[in-house]
Amino acid sequence: MKQKEILLFGASGQIGRNLIRKLSKNNYKIKAVTRNIHTSGYIIKTQANPGYLELVELNNFNPQKIEELMKNVSICINLIGILHERKKNQFENIHSELPDMLSKIANKCKLDQFIHLSSLGIEKANDSNYARSKLNGEKKIIKNFKNSVIIKPSIVYSVDDKFTTNFMTLLSRLPIMPLYYNGNTKFSPIHVSELVEIIINIIENKKQNLILECLGPETISFKDIIKKLLKAINKKRLLFPLPDTLAKISAKILQILPNPLLTEDQLKLLKHDNVKTGLYKTNFDINMKTKKKFDDEILKYSYNWKNGGQFSKSAENLKIK
Numbered sequence: 001m002k003q004k005e006i007l008l009f010g011a012s013g014q015i016g017r018n019l020i021r022k023l024s025k026n027n028y029k030i031k032a033v034t035r036n037i038h039t040s041g042y043i044i045k046t047q048a049n050p051g052y053l054e055l056v057e058l059n060n061f062n063p064q065k066i067e068e069l070m071k072n073v074s075i076c077i078n079l080i081g082i083l084h085e086r087k088k089n090q091f092e093n094i095h096s097e098l099p100d101m102l103s104k105i106a107n108k109c110k111l112d113q114f115i116h117l118s119s120l121g122i123e124k125a126n127d128s129n130y131a132r133s134k135l136n137g138e139k140k141i142i143k144n145f146k147n148s149v150i151i152k153p154s155i156v157y158s159v160d161d162k163f164t165t166n167f168m169t170l171l172s173r174l175p176i177m178p179l180y181y182n183g184n185t186k187f188s189p190i191h192v193s194e195l196v197e198i199i200i201n202i203i204e205n206k207k208q209n210l211i212l213e214c215l216g217p218e219t220i221s222f223k224d225i226i227k228k229l230l231k232a233i234n235k236k237r238l239l240f241p242l243p244d245t246l247a248k249i250s251a252k253i254l255q256i257l258p259n260p261l262l263t264e265d266q267l268k269l270l271k272h273d274n275v276k277t278g279l280y281k282t283n284f285d286i287n288m289k290t291k292k293k294f295d296d297e298i299l300k301y302s303y304n305w306k307n308g309g310q311f312s313k314s315a316e317n318l319k320i321k
């Protein structure tokens with residue numbers, strides 16, 4: 001059987017790294033595009049066995065170069081995304097114009113599949129630039145590549161995420177944890193390994209013309225997520241519901257930081273639940289059930305944030321008497 005070749009954009013990210021590992025195990029050959037081979041190359045290279053992965057450096061998205069790359073593959077997956085804007089990296093460029101260009105070229109090159117990662121729960125958040133840009137990207141892709149697959153996950157977590165790990169760091173350092181909108185916003189956290197399984201399933205079953213919401217097995221409020229993380233790292237913290245005006249001021253200040261934990265735009269997104277919308281099919285509807293429970297999975301790596309680390313309990317028993 002001819003090995004399928006996949007062109008992957010955004011390969012060094014959380015989903016990209018996990019997807020490369022699984023794709024190469026399943027005998028796919030991956031061409032991974034990165035902006036800087038020196039900063040991201042080693043992260044990507046270590047994910048696949050030799051022979052399964054080729055790194056391509058592209059620091060400006062030149063349509064001719066992309067067309068050259070697409071000519072030799074049958075599938076293109078776009079995982080490029082940003083959470084906050086910087087001078088040159090605007091949501092509209094990254095989430096709308098770039099997917100527009102990629103899907104046009106994919107169509108011209110007659111690829112079998114064009115798979116794009118968008119986000120869940122953005123339809124109602126029309127005051128958020130992030131949400132609007134992601135939706136614009138989706139519309140352009142559907143227009144350019146009729147049989148595209150658009151995947152809309154809720155928050156994705158794993159030992160190598162920027163979500164649970166950042167919050168466990170914050171919770172282990174701060175005495176008080178602010179809660180935005182009383183911590184009532186709901187999520188359906190999905191473990192990265194299960195999201196990757198869904199993407200592989202979509203490739204193997206040659207799914208086309210599909211918009212799919214990807215959810216974990218549970219719906220959990222932000223406040224309960226924080227409580228679960230606190231329990232996992234064995235810490236007690238005061239959870240403080242932040243009034244909306246204070247929340248806005250804090251986001252205004254935090255967004256100045258190089259990798260902000262919160263921006264004004266994210267605060268607008270947080271107003272809306274990040275759960276099944278009823279507008280599209282979900283992974284449960286097409287028999288791709290997720291089972292991994294948030295509590296069980298975070299316990300596998302939360303010891304990093306516990307006092308004394310993984311063996312702290314047994315170490316107490318080892319005390320020399």
Ligand SMILES: NC(=O)c1ccc[n+]([C@@H]2O[C@H](COP(=O)([O-])OP(=O)(O)OC[C@H]3O[C@@H](n4cnc5c(N)ncnc54)[C@H](OP(=O)(O)O)[C@@H]3O)[C@@H](O)[C@H]2O)c1
Binds near residue numbers: 033078117153
């Ligand atoms: N993780 C989640 O919880 C989650 C939830 C919903 C939706 N999504 C979507 O899923 C996709 C992948 O998510 P992820 O968490 O794996 O993302 P990530 O870790 O933030 O990585 C995204 C990748 O995008 C590339 N990138 C970032 N800024 C770029 C720019 N200005 N120009 C070109 N490339 C740029 C980077 O690749 P290089 O540095 O190698 O070039 C990076 O590896 C994104 O579209 C995201 O919006 C993620």
